[in-house]
Amino acid sequence: MGVIALMSGEIRVRFAPSPTGKLHIGGIRTALFNYLFARTKKGKFIIRIEDSDFERSKDEFVIDICESLKWVGLDWDEGPLKEDYNTKNEYFQSQRLDTYKSKADELLNSGKAYRCFCSHDRLKELKDIQRQRKDAVFGYDGFCRNLTPQEITEKLNNNEKFTIRIKRPDTPEISFCDLIRGEISFRSDTLDDFIIIRSDGRPVYNFTVVVDDYLMGITHVIRGEDHISNTPKQIILYKLFDWRIPEFGHLPLIFGDDGKRLSKRHGAVSILEYKKEGFLREAILNYLALLGWSYDSEREIFSKEELIELFEISKISKTAARFSIDKLLWFNCLYIHELSREARLSILIPFLKDAGIISELTDHVKEKLFAIIEIAGDRIKKLPDLNFYAKPFFFKPEEFNEKGVRKFLKAENIQVIKHIGKLFKEIDEIDFKREKIEEIIKIESETSGIKSGKIIQGLRVLLTGGMISAGLFETIEIMGRDEVVRRIEMFQ
């Protein structure tokens, strides 16, 4: 597949998650930058599932990862089947074990790698000694590097287990030019003859990555900064195979708002949890794009299409960023209010249904919801926020805010409100509009000598149960004459 593409000069990038957990903010951001890079360059965006760790890899996480990517709109050109994420195809490392084995054999046969029969115990002992001696570098001592062919056959005949290690080349330095950080170089004597195949025959991460990236024709490896130290090992492998080395770009990490590594402590981990909590994909994408990337000193609102148009990898910053829920909320608010009323309603309905506020969406309910959404306005920062504002329109208050009752529903106040209820009752339903309602309340305030603010707040508590709501006159209008009158009459 990819090797041919490589010759054509096509840009190919990949996002290679391991299905050992749900896809979180950091993963999505890495995927996003890969996606943007691919789309900007008219290249291909590939998903590869790194499930070579059988114990920790789970199918449910593959589903979570794919659904997350799909939800935020990062469409892949190659990768797991979109109809069925768990039909494992050649983009799952678990399906490529033969490939890794044959590539390892190539190195073995050409003398660039060797079998190591050292036991776990010896290795552990070696490390202990090195640590005790305070050696500058810890690592394998090359004990099995120069076994004679006879020794090897003997051990093989004895059924001794072995790993495959590469022979570290003795170039003094390994360096590469990072797309984001520039020149990075490592003294190669800090590396050892590392393992590429475990004693049970399974390949190791640094090996599978290189084999896959080469075979899949990956031209640019864009990944988290935590992989910088893996890069020299991988470069060694490219050189041993005599393969073309791709470009590398290492993204700054994302931390929680406390500066620590992102984890469950920081609230939502999976991106799908953000969906459940009522965040819009546009907000998440926009926010994440700005975590480590910027366009200029002014602009910060970007649609996915605009990002594709304007994204430049060279403008990615080198410093790790903290995830700020406040700013995400701000973006979310922004994007919610950009939605047309129809779009807003249809995206809000699942949340209303979930909360049991509506069950069936009749035309009547729909009209009511349109009105409620309109008056709730900017108060909705996350999608479920509407539930709070919508509930009083569908349910009578179960209880009343204690402080509100004490302050705004004193006897004299109730008297006025009851009177207002009577006046409402006399109004023709067609005339029951916010202006008229306001007029009545203002007049009653004047004649009774009670400040309108007190009456309004009292009515708010009586009708909604709480101290906070959308504008009261609008609320009353939408709640409807009969319901409002009923609630006023029933209040004791």
Add this chain to the structure above:
RNA sequence: GGCCCCAUCGUCUAGCGGUUAGGACAUCGGAUUCUCAGUCCGACGGCAGGGGUUCGAUUCCCCUUGGGGCUACCA
């Protein structure tokens, strides 16, 4: 311990030798409204420290400090 990466307001960032160090979120104040939210206006607030280089350093170099990563038969 070793190797590597990073360092501008509380946070995200612009800056690429000469700027009153710009913007956004958050915070605080004012205006507006019936509460809340919003909106508008305003305020607060930053180049980690020390050496160089230079006529001149936030910017280039070195050291220190701080943060982070890797150092596995995890990925």
